[in-house]
Amino acid sequence: MYRFLLTSRWWGINVFVLLAIPFCIFMGSWQLSRFQARVDSSHQATKQVETDRTEAARPLAELLPVDQNTSGRQTTATGRYGKQLLVPDRQLDGKNGYYVLTLLRTDDGKALPVVRGWLPGKPDAAKAPAAPTGEVTVTGSLQASETPGDNGVSAQGGLPSGQTAAISAASLVNLVPYHLYDAWITLDKGDSGMTAVPASAPANTGLDLKAFQNLGYTGEWFVFSGFVVFMWFRLLRREVEFARDAELGLVPEDENDENEEAAHATV
Template sequence: MGVYRFVLTRQWVCLTLITLALIPAMIKLGFWQYHRHEHRVAQNELIARNLYGKPVPVGELTSPGHIVPRNDYWRAVSATGTYDSAHEVVVRMRTSNDDKVGFQVVTPLVLDDGRAVLVNRGWVAGGEDSRAYPPVPAAPAGEVTVTGRLKADETSGDSGIKDRKGLPERQVMLINSAQQTAYVGKPVLGGYLELTAPVPAGGSPEPVAEPDHDSIGPHMAYAVQWWLFAAAVPVGWLILVRREKRDRDEESAKAASEPATAAA
């Protein structure tokens, strides 16, 4: 006990308290990263399951005012109707699959029952004037059957995109069925459809890429790192204690030898 009396000094008490605080903090951070890893794995499984399921009629999963639940994100859906190009809008500040900034084209598809569903037909580049309506290939005429991924309405809270006002005509910041209902003049199904087929002629608009569901990210590695740090902290503390003891023993031995040398 006396050998480690120096551990009770103010300096070592502070160091010990910091060490004791770091260990649970690092363990907690490790579990936080582990839970993020679990969330990512579950997300990937949900995306894969919904992407490759058999398409169902969009009206079976949503209705006007409906909030698309998480379990239905990216569900494969189909819809038959006629595009309402007169009420088409473009979504500002969207990136292409190769990270170019432009617009996404959202065209209402009017169903046989008179309701409409918003269809994100894909990405187009902007023209020279960012406030002008960009060059957009016309939607197919006549009755069409489309398939796509069901997405929830975008909000500023979920997307982090500020819903700016005073935008040029027919330009919006968010894809939101509630906002578009008054403009379209028809009941609009909640959420929207991200077009996957038929593929636009000439590749424009550029279809939105399917969400990544293969990578699991670095969260598991980060979790292991935090737990290794937690294990290393007490080891480091013990090494410092032993080093301090060794240095003090050497100083004591040197101090004891100096009087003996002087007496000789």
């Protein structure tokens, strides 16, 4: 009854199944390991942000360019405040509001974007406290330039004058008359009564969309391996039924041939 397993067609089916199942399991396990690595990275990054707050601040020049090792580190810079902008649609503690962003002009001729704090409600330049005058020294957490569309950063264009959607050199270059650092800092203590903006974890270390894509791919690979096994048993049962019916004379030879051809076409 099972002599059909020795045919070339079934040899091909069996070889495919024996290769496909371990391949699917391997790919699913690999995607799962990628997700787990992102989970571990997220936990480590969160702990690192807390650790960075207690470290002594270092000069800005020592921490540039910003990378995963320097993002979130305490830094200090000296200069004079210049142009001020508002960053709308920023949430803090579940409330919607905006950042007050002021450019700090340093002695080397560049300007450093400084988030002096957060205010609730819609952006209002009249309510945003003016920056201190004269030379100031600021201390805060170093952050990498934002990318519009990532991690909740708005990609909205056409904002009113005096506003920017993202805090990055690319977004600010046409808004301010300064050469810019490709970085920004958020003050440890909110300036002029504003709420301080917490530092965020470095890019590609959180549980973002890519992390959950890895988890989704894990499920897809495991489901596909189960589907391969299901189809193998389905074809096997179909062939056994045809063979049993043929032995009992319940299926004419011609009809049996047609059924076999239909089974071949299904594969």
